[in-house]
Amino acid sequence: MLFDEQLTIDGGDLTLQLFATPGHTPDHISIYIPEIATLLAGDAAELPYPAARTAEELPLMRASLHALVAFEAKTVLYCHAPTAAGPQLLRDNIAYFDALEQACRAALAHGMPSAELVDDADLIARVGCPYADVTPHTDAWRDVHAFYRTAGHAAQLRMMLAWLADSF
Numbered sequence: 001m002l003f004d005e006q007l008t009i010d011g012g013d014l015t016l017q018l019f020a021t022p023g024h025t026p027d028h029i030s031i032y033i034p035e036i037a038t039l040l041a042g043d044a045a046e047l048p049y050p051a052a053r054t055a056e057e058l059p060l061m062r063a064s065l066h067a068l069v070a071f072e073a074k075t076v077l078y079c080h081a082p083t084a085a086g087p088q089l090l091r092d093n094i095a096y097f098d099a100l101e102q103a104c105r106a107a108l109a110h111g112m113p114s115a116e117l118v119d120d121a122d123l124i125a126r127v128g129c130p131y132a133d134v135t136p137h138t139d140a141w142r143d144v145h146a147f148y149r150t151a152g153h154a155a156q157l158r159m160m161l162a163w164l165a166d167s168f
Contacts, residue, residue, distance in 0.1 A: 021068065023061020024050040030064075032071050039073035045093045047081035048135055048144045051152060055162035058097075065094050082140070092141075096134055097160075103129035104160040112161065120154035127157055 001007070006019040017032040021044035031040040044050060044064050052058040068076075069090045076087045104112075107127040124130055131149040135141045 019067070021064035023052060023057050023064045025053075026057070026060075028064075030068060032073065037072075037074040039068060039071050039076045039087075041068055041076055041078050041090070043079050044068060045076075045078055045081070045090050047078070047085055047089060048131075048141055048148050049093050049096045049152075049156065051156065052159045055159045058159050058163045062094070062097050065090055065097070069094065085140070092136055097156075099134035100129060100156060100160045101164070103127050103134070104157060104164055108161065108164055120151050123154050123157055124150070127161075129157060 003018065004020070006017065009016040009018070014033055014035050017034065018029050019032070021028050021030040021041070024043045024046075028042060028044055030042055030044050032038070033040075044061075045068060050061055050065075052061050069087075073087055076085070076090060077083060078085060078089065081089055104127060107129075112126060118126060131153045132142075
């Protein structure tokens with residue numbers, strides 16, 4: 001069964017609303033079950049953050065996060081986050097990318113050189129956007145694999161810089 005933007009499956013007692021949430025991957029879908037206010041976000045949101053793989057996917061991913069929040073689900077389940085993360089993780093993911101955008105805009109305005117010319121640690125320092133400054137200060141966010149605090153975080157900064165570069 002194929003669909004473009006959304007598909008509703010009426011199961012009698014429960015309704016499954018399948019909808020496109022591109023960004024992490026172009027073909028990602030999420031599912032909302034309105035009768036029990038439950039959202040299956042899959043990989044559209046993650047702890048610590050979903051990863052855009054290209055600069056073009058970044059705005060799609062951010063729009064998908066906003067679409068997920070709009071459901072106001074009471075329960076949200078993810079592929080890569082504990083069930084206790086709940087709906088707050090969606091807002092935390094949005095805040096993470098909003099903070100990256102703000103830091104990258106400031107860095108570009110101050111003449112940030114090409115992000116490709118510097119290593120991960122130098123990039124994070126030059127943009128002035130350490131992982132710890134743009135994520136919640138909880139054990140769940142601190143205890144992620146080191147990749148997400150350095151190389152993964154730097155990759156998202158590079159995506160943001162590349163996406164914003166056209167506006168400067």
